[in-house]
Amino acid sequence: MTPWVQRLLLANVVVFVLTWVNPGLRTDFAFIPALVLYRPWTIVTYAFLHANGMHILFNMLMLFFFGPRLEERLGSRTFIWFYILCGIGGAILSFAFSPNAAVVGASGAIFGVVIGFARYWPREDIYIWGILPIQARMLAFLMVASSLFAGFAGTQDGIAHFAHLGGLATGWLFLRRWESRRHRRVVRQPTLTRIQAEIVDADTLRRWEAIPRERLHEINREELESLLRKARKAGARALSHEERAFLDRMANTP
Template identity: 30%
Template sequence: MFQNLFRNIPTVTKNLLIINVIFFIATFLFQSRGIDLKEMLGMHYPSSPYFEPYQIVTHFFMHANIMHIFFNMFALVIIGSQLERVWGEKRYLIFYLITALGAAFLYGAVQAFEIYNLTGELFPTIDIFNVEIVGNSIQYRIEPNLPGYDAVSRIYLGTSLGASGAIYGLLTAFAMLFPNTEFMLLFPPIPIKAKWMAIGLGAIALYSGFQNNPGDSVAHFAHLGGMLFGFILVKIWQKKTDSFY
């Protein structure tokens, strides 16, 4: 049964699924050898000492845990497969990559706004905070007196990872193209139309993002970024009926 299901997944969706699973397995294999791929391949703030340019791409193939990758890949197969069949391989892949990068862009812009409010600079070096990094933690050389230094620590040491931004983009596109198609929720097990699911999840992400709960590790603005760029891209394609891309 699973073999037939896997065979019926379109090419690009199947390859994205395989790549994500490979990255996930590699994360645990390397972790057992003392190598933290989440830190290496997850996205860091551009002026963080842990930032590397390749993280702009690698971060959306990384996942935090089994539930994180399960729900993202489940949505990828269910929603992405249908969109790939409608759009074709090339347009679908372009959409996936643009929404994933758009999610990272909006999330980074929100972080930059937060940093700017604290320091007056968009990309200050870590030295401006009179701190030094020891291992994976910030140690203050003097008693911290910068308002919001906890936020600084979270942004400069934190990582963002996962395909959720692209997945939210796919959901947005699906809701725009097939608004009345019903999904069956897992919790609770009730049917819901695609348009209401997209609006509901978008509203939750927006509310949670502005709540800015310190204990919340979910990158809500990345979800919103994927939805925003997905919405814009679908609108552009709907207007350009004479061009496939």
């Protein structure tokens, strides 16, 4: 399991136990729009609170299944900022559309994680309840559609649907900007001569070949081997920017 996913799982469970022992903590750290100017920290802390056992179980399962691979793709520091900002985005949109509703739960951040997973692995099969296969992109679409319908229909189910949508939108915008900035950095690099490029290709491929397979998730190992086969056949420069970034991230992860 990746570092920040592990820490987030632990933090959410610890906070859930603390609020179970002392329910008053939920009031102190929940996001209540009318009080946000007096308690600004709640725009972050609300995402570590959960209403009941099923609420935290669902969110933590989603984080457990989708989070590690996305953290490996983005890098740990970028991932934790992504997660926190998705949570903040969820609070802001919930405030905009439901200013009188108190909000708790990591769902905004979790929905951001799911949209990130679907962005990079759209055709990955996800098994609902372990038996029903659905592609990641379709799962993300259904989550967006259901939240839009329930939110604008005014469904009184006690679920912060606009917080979900805020997390989804923030996650999508964050990743678009992150990818754009990374692309600009690559474009600005000076052009190499053919011989220099071949040397860099060979050195880069050796570094990628040295990535320890045993520490990777099975799915990431398969993706690693697929990209290495492509690089061996056509050279490292044949890989896309995102494919190279993935391999570099795997090589730089301690």
